[in-house]
């Protein structure tokens with residue numbers, strides 16, 4: 001096996017980029033061992049990217065994110081996401097043919113010209129052109145609405161649904177942290193937009209009417225618009241402990257505060273808990289999976305403790321929700337083992353999005369191996385591609401995240417082969433499942 005393995009320095013990009021960092025860069029913190037055959041095999045799989053924030057080709061792309069990070073008070077990004085991380089060079093090189101190893105002003109000016117030229121040349125075909133560069137067959141797009149350049153079958157919509165859980169005044173909830181003070185008004189705005197889409201100007205007076213005319217009607221509209229999943233970013237706004245709430249209590253709270261006033265926290269939580277489960281149930285009925293953000297960020301006032309996937313266990317164990325498939329997006333981050341534990345449930349999946357951009361490939365490989373030893377049919381690849389700076393568009397994050405996702409997966413499977421945990425043939429099978437097959441089944445994409 002040793003002769004068949006290559007040692008790969010830890011970096012977010014490909015081997016070439018690591019080599020070119022030169023002797024002046026500090027030595028890598030750890031090594032990955034990657035079987036060269038497996039590495040080549042995984043590198044050639046056309047992926048389904050389970051989680052991205054891809055931009056349309058509209059000039060200001062206002063329909064991108066329900067809770068954009070630039071809506072948060074100033075905080076520092078983790079090192080790998082920073083615009084001056086030299087690992088981005090690998091993405092620039094692969095996507096735009098950037099021929100330099102550094103980030104000097106002159107070279108970046110040249111890069112900006114190339115990016116503008118390519119965007120102009122490709123027009124609305126630009127997003128699809130990127131997918132071909134990255135080796136992505138299908139990209140799931142977390143967006144308020146799709147837009148020019150983002151059409152099925154290559155781009156599939158995942159809509160945001162937290163706003164439907166927040167019909168009452170969010171003033172008191174928002175006052176809890178500066179982050180929430182910034183984000184809550186965005187949810188209020190999104191709910192008004194959803195109502196506007198339904199030609200509604202006022203919230204209905206009763207919960208039952210709200211469920212029918214606003215919640216179900218919006219979910220049906222999204223499904224008709226091509227949504228394959230809905231997304232909760234709830235962890236930015238509250239803990240993920242969606243308890244079981246009696247409908248009578250929810251009805252009473254809704255009716256009491258829908259015309260105004262500030263619901264006490266305990267009351268609003270009860271109503272949100274009820275609505276979360278209602279939305280999850282309806283999404284399952286309509287054939288949409290439920291994606292839930294679970295990670296230790298982002299934001300200076302974010303609650304990592306409130307993002308633990310174990311908090312979701314009561315909802316996952318609700319027999320009424322077994323017709324709904326859930327995906328723990330970002331694999332729970334620091335709680336990856338907790339996320340893996342939830343994969344015992346027949347309807348719970350995990351993805352490695354964001355991890356592939358924020359963690360080292362060696363760390364992602366460790367997480368994947370843990371998951372793959374137990375529930376390989378439940379693990380999905382995701383990049384969390386997003387525009388991260390003026391020179392790092394979603395396309396660069398997609399390339400780097402996908403390269404790391406492939407490399408980390410190949411490393412995890414290499415270890416499993418070496419430990420006689422899987423055969424080489426089974427390792428290839430699992431690689432295809434993670435990079436595309438599991439997602440194809442989950443979303444009924446019918447990919448071969």
Ligand SMILES: [Zn+2]
Pocket residue numbers: 051052053142384
């Ligand atoms: Zn994301």
